Amino acid sequence: MTIKSYMQTLGTQAREASRVIAAAKTSLKNQALLAIADALDRDRENLLAANAVDMENGRKNGLDAALLDRLELNPARIDGMIEGLQQVSELPDPIGEITDLQDRPSGIKLGKMRVPLGVVGIIYESRPNVTIDAASLCLKSGNATILRGGSEAIASNQAIASCISCGLQAVGLPENVVQVINTTDRAAVGELITMPEYVDVIVPRGGKGLIERISSDARVPVIKHLDGNCHVYIDDQADLEKAVAIALNAKTHRYGVCNAMESLLVAEPVAAQVLPELAALYAEQAVELRGCDKTCGIIEGVNPATEQDWFEEYLAPILAIKVVAGLDEAIEHINHYSSQHTESIVTENTAHAERFMREVDSSSVMVNASTRFADGFEYGLGAEIGISTDKIHARGPVGLEGLTSQKWVVYGNGQIRQ
């Protein structure tokens, strides 16, 4: 079988299964999630053995320590997958909800019903637990899924796939509701992202390179999560104690995450007051500072920032700092350099806060809070399939609702158009 015909088979099967899962009752979907959890629990030995094969191959192929760590399954991580499934089973089911009901002058009653997207394709890298995360969110939101994990995790993913299949069959759902691609051939990705007749949306999870490649080649809509060049702006009307706490937390709480601050903007009137204190705290954490001329004039040991620094997502203990005249320049800087992920203003001035909230064009905008809050769990979504830096369809953390759409429903009593 060629890759093309293999993928078309998967697509046809997914489309068929999507009709069944779209119409499935909440209780049945929850039973399926718990049955998959049971299957994982029963199959622990198999899962660890399959993962050992991947780990061994990974070592042979020279994967670095960080990648090997992400690839590893251990009893605690299997527990994590089981807990994740239980948590998703407890989330409210968005499907079938009817909102915005209104009577129209024609006599029809109009509303919107929340429905699944249909078939979701998910493309991800090394971590095998994403297989469960992604499958569970898609299942709960009534979608069929085609999953494509990293080639280095193929054995682990196949073992997880058979648990999923087992759980689906145990409750009488078609196993094709969740399909895991069983080949590491890259051509499979090429097919997956170019069959709009079978796939309604693609969610890539991984590095920027992967996502850009997929977006550029896809013929199916893509929910993109590109980089997080997040900003904190300390306003001239800021409470400087809050400002210091937020600017420290946003940078140093974790470095390798997309909602970490990468650039700090400080209003000129308070720069000389707040920057030395912050510089001392960053020095304690060994954060490298790169500043504009004014910043370099206020604090010592700062490297001059280049134009490129303002665009940078360091994902590292490095911070770019710019002194700005005030709110206008801050908004302008952010709208020019930001990746439109998350930005925060520290201010006690309501009018400044409101302008920042309204005019900064990013998926999350905050007042007096750390950018690190931009996260599906912190936002109460229960879980997230990703964080979208797109504007179309879903923006920011994407939970169950991002995997759904709304259709119009009309209730009449024989009405015809005059």
Add this chain to the structure above:
Amino acid sequence: MTIKSYMQTLGTQAREASRVIAAAKTSLKNQALLAIADALDRDRENLLAANAVDMENGRKNGLDAALLDRLELNPARIDGMIEGLQQVSELPDPIGEITDLQDRPSGIKLGKMRVPLGVVGIIYESRPNVTIDAASLCLKSGNATILRGGSEAIASNQAIASCISCGLQAVGLPENVVQVINTTDRAAVGELITMPEYVDVIVPRGGKGLIERISSDARVPVIKHLDGNCHVYIDDQADLEKAVAIALNAKTHRYGVCNAMESLLVAEPVAAQVLPELAALYAEQAVELRGCDKTCGIIEGVNPATEQDWFEEYLAPILAIKVVAGLDEAIEHINHYSSQHTESIVTENTAHAERFMREVDSSSVMVNASTRFADGFEYGLGAEIGISTDKIHARGPVGLEGLTSQKWVVYGNGQIRQ
């Protein structure tokens, strides 16, 4: 100037203007709409003269009567554009609305703010009044627009563009909030749909060929409106009086519209009762019937339907009729052959209605109402920029809200992540 650099100039200008219009107050946007209406009113002579040039060229180029009719501006149509602007000025402004406010356990207050998409590209054919429709909806929803009308309407569109520009400047808004492409070179469309750095979404309005071409070449998200192969299903539990009225209205109220019924499905138990009456009524309107074997057995003068007929959007006095066993077969047929636009069930059985509403995967699903109600005005959207047959972002009639997105807003008081 090459087309590429011309389009990049338009893109840069649109992106800049989008910041201004996104932050503009409702009252200013409404003043702009009314100022454009005034400019049209003052410029009637110019508009008619410009349109006369297009009409003259159209006749020379052999445009058919239908196209010439769509191209024509006359005093009544100018009145229509002016009224349209007034109506849009009276619509509620969706921008800035904050919903779903909730307190999170971390102490932050979380909500969603409705925001413009940014820059909307609209590509349309002959009717010059679309220039005003599209510009007014984009302006009201806080978006900058780049408009590309049909080459046959270039003089009319340029005349309308100068009224728009005049109105914007009269209230102090940048004229680049609405830009009308001033060349008929096709390469301009190619540029417009492949500059995601300047354009956030493309809305093509026109024939299926245009839309398919644009979707296939675009690198910017496209809100598509493909065909409307709409169905009415007469259930075995239908009130046959309602069924006859709806089936007649859905087919014959207007033929050339996307929400007209193209296929009629009838449950076998009521087929012999309802089809002869319907056939007589269709005969009065000279509607050609194409039926399945069973239909041909019940009524006379019916041509046999081919497989292709079930896929067809006739946009003409032609109707395909199929007798189905019941609800299951009806849903299956629709989900297989429909273009996912609008489908209606006629039934008095609530359980049947609910299954149809839930399981039919189309942008509008109806009970006991004519498919002709699937329309932005009937749905109370005030106006529509199009009807989306996509599932992502906007589905069905797209009004102001479809030209917006929501961003997350977080109000804190110094909160940091623990």
